[in-house]
Amino acid sequence: xxxxxxxxxxxxxxxxxxxxxxxxxxxxxxxxxxxxxxxxxxxxxxxxxxxxxxxxxxxxxxxxxxxxxxxxxxxxxxxxxxxxxxxxxxxxxxxxxxxxxxxxxxxxxxxxxxxxxxxxxxxxxxxxxxxxxxxxxxxxxxxxxxxxxxxxxxxxxxxxxxxxxxxxxxxxxxxxxxxxxxxxxxxxxxxxxxxxxxx
Numbered sequence: 001x002x003x004x005x006x007x008x009x010x011x012x013x014x015x016x017x018x019x020x021x022x023x024x025x026x027x028x029x030x031x032x033x034x035x036x037x038x039x040x041x042x043x044x045x046x047x048x049x050x051x052x053x054x055x056x057x058x059x060x061x062x063x064x065x066x067x068x069x070x071x072x073x074x075x076x077x078x079x080x081x082x083x084x085x086x087x088x089x090x091x092x093x094x095x096x097x098x099x100x101x102x103x104x105x106x107x108x109x110x111x112x113x114x115x116x117x118x119x120x121x122x123x124x125x126x127x128x129x130x131x132x133x134x135x136x137x138x139x140x141x142x143x144x145x146x147x148x149x150x151x152x153x154x155x156x157x158x159x160x161x162x163x164x165x166x167x168x169x170x171x172x173x174x175x176x177x178x179x180x181x182x183x184x185x186x187x188x189x190x191x192x193x194x195x196x197x198x199x
Contacts, residue, residue: 012152015098017145020085025061025096027082027104032119037099038156039121040146041106041164043083044128044172048072052089052127061086061096081105083123085145091137093145099153109164112157117164122149130173139177143184156191163193 011018031037047056048070059065060081067077083105086094097103105123109116124145128134149155160176161169182192 011148015100017085017093017095017099017148020093020095022095023058023062025082025103026063027061027080028097028101029104031100031102035102035120037120037122037153039111039117039164040149040155040158041117041121041123041161042142042158042172042176043105043123043125043161044130044132044134044176045083045086045125046127046129050129050132057086057125057127058094058096083125085123086125086127087138087141087145088127089135089138091135091141093141099149106161106164108168111159111164121164122153122155126172126176128172128175130170131175132173133175134172134177139180139184142181146185150187158185158187158191159193 016022045057046052047054047060047065049072056065060076060079061083063080065073067073082096082103084095084097084099084103086096088094099122102118103123104118105125106117106121109118111117114120124142126134126138126142128138146158161171162173178192
């Protein structure tokens with residue numbers, strides 16, 4: 001039986017983290033019966049790539065993106081994806097899917113001997129670009145969120161999209177400071193990837 005530190009129940013309601021800004025996405029489904037939610041997957045995203053501060057990421061995750069608003073959007077026209085959480089450059093936190101449900105963030109993936117990581121993972125998007133650095137406010141919010149998620153769910157692994165889909169995905173990328181996350185988030189050995197870069 002897994003025991004976890006005391007968690008303030010008022011922080012959660014049916015998988016929704018109450019301190020986050022709630023914006024529900026239609027892009028989710030039920031997890032398989034018996035799924036153990038034990039993996040956090042870190043991503044990076046910006047729309048258009050390298051442009052920060054707009055609402056296009058929220059629009060994408062809620063199927064509201066204006067495909068004609070930027071030439072890049074034609075490349076992703078019709079894409080239906082979601083992440084559970086999204087942390088903006090200023091540290092603002094959004095949630096799109098209940099952590100109890102299966103968000104569509106990982107795609108074809110494999111990690112810790114299991115395929116289809118959407119089934120038993122929670123996806124966290126950081127506003128950023130592969131190779132670019134991330135802000136102090138993002139690391140602080142990420143650490144706080146990870147701590148509360150680890151209290152709520154039996155999280156045993158934290159990895160990047162690049163680790164669960166090597167060769168297909170590169171985010172959050174070399175600009176993400178895994179050493180900093182490890183120093184701020186005390187975890188048992190083996191929680192983080194063996195290497196900061198995928199094989």
